[in-house]
Amino acid sequence: MMMTPQLSWHIVLQLAGKELRSLWRDRLLLVFVLWAFSGAIYTAATAMPDRLVSAPIAVVDEDQTVLSQRLISAFYPPDFLTPDLISLGEMDAGLDTGHYSFVLDIPPGFQRDLVAGRRPALQLNVDATQMRQSFVGTGYVQSMIQLELQEFEQGERTAAASPVELAVRMRFNPTLNSAWFSGVMEVINMVTMLSIILAGAALIREREHGTLEHLLVMPIRPVEIMLAKVLSMGAVVLLASLLSLRIMVQGVLEMPIGGALALFMLAVALHLFATTSMGIFMGTVARSMPQLALLIILVLLPLQMLSGGATPRESMPEAVRTLMLLAPTTHFVSLAQAVLYRGAGLSIAWPNLLALTAIGATFFIAALARFRRSLAL
Incomplete structure (x- = not known):
């Protein structure tokens, strides 16, 4: 009876070391990894603030009254820049050139109409391209x-009394800082993207350099x-994500x-177990780096956009939500948000861990079968 040769972890570790040395020599890809877990995290967290910062505004004051002066003085840093007083003819030019994001037009007789009990109109022109x-x-x-206007009419700023007192408690993000959410989600996205890219690129690099044929003539099994590729590329992304959480986040x-x-x-x-297997599967389908890049774009965008990180899963169609349960990113995003934001423990996270293990094993088996068939061609 023919015996199946046992898996040699010594060979696996040697091949993994070879993959790490090959990545170290690819300085462009190495710089991309460093940027993805440092500069990209900071940029994603700070590039889209949840409040105004020094927004340029201008005012066309056709009323020239005490009330119009009060309205102009209401806009001040840091939310707005000090308002520029411009003429009506300069309004369109300022918006067309992008010099102003907001232009407030106070019409003549505004204060008089307000005091007389009429309902005068103010015109706010907004550059909606931003x-x-x-x-x-x-x-x-x-x-x-x-x-x-309330203070001008009543002499004080008083809020209307409510029959119900609403006590608001902000859990998990008391300062409503959007950078916290954006930073962590960018780390999650980079873990998915880099693991697929590195694993797929490692296989393409072997084929382009001709070293894959050299390995096949040696007593080394495809598994x-x-x-070796899964462990080496997964270890790189695992270490980079840990350092990114500690240093950047x-x-x-x-x-x-x-x-x-x-x-x-x-x-x-566990997530890397699945995504690196996906990367190797794509590496067996693509025949060059450009083909791999196009294939990754087709797969990566749905994984990231429909996983629940960009938009809530509850807002998606039922068919999409059911289909995305087969994707590792869905369970990874859910677990990451529960653990990092809400402090969830193993008692809550174990279903996601179990799903990641099952999906990872499925992708690994499928990638291994495809890898074996590609070697036989």
């Missing part, structure tokens, strides 16, 4: 004008070659981590 700033800034302007962004970091890193390892 969508986030225009959306947030419009609300700012409306609120500030309402407060100033050992694949395990906790250090630079000053985000507190609610749960056990060890539990999250266990989830990262």
Whole structure:
């Protein structure tokens, strides 16, 4: 009876070391990894603030009254730059050139009409090409004008009495700092993207350099070659994600981590088991680096956009939610948010860990079967 040769972990570790040395010599890819877990994290967390910062605004004051001066003085740093007083003819040019994001037009007779009990209109012109700033800034302007008008009419700023007192408690993010959410989600996205890219690129690099044929004439099994790539590239991303959480998220962004970091890193390892297998599978389908890049784009965008990190899963169609349960990113994002934001423990995270293990094993078996068939061609 023919015996199946046992798996040699000594060979696997030697091949893994070869993969790490090959990555070290690829300085461009190495710089990309460093940027992905440092500069990209900081940029994603700070590039889209949840509040206005020095928004340029101008005012066309056709009323020239005490009330119009009060409205102009309501806009001040750091939310807005000091308002520029411009003429009506300069308004369109300032918006067309992008010099101003907001232009408030106070019509003549505005104070007189307000005192007389009429309902005068103010015109706010907004540069809507800057969508986030225009959306947030419009609300700012409306609120500030309402407060100033209320104080002008009543002599004080008083809020209308409510029959119910609403006590708001902000859990898990008391300062409503969007950088906390953006930073962690970018780490999660980079773990997925880099693991697929590194594993797929490692296989393509072997084929382009001709070293894969050299390995095949040696007493090395395909499963050992694949395990070496999974372990080596997974270890690189695992270490990079840990350092990114410690240095960038906790250090630079000053985000507190609610749960056990060890539990999250266990989830990262299981997630990498699945995504590196996906990368190797794509590496067997693609025949060159450009083909691999196009294939990764087709797969990576749905994984990241439909996993629940960009938009809530509850807002997606039922068919999409059911289909995305087969993707490792869905369970990884859910677990990461529960552990890092809400401090969840193993009693809550174990279903996601079990799902990641099953999905990873499925992807590994499928990638290994495809890898064997590609070697036989």
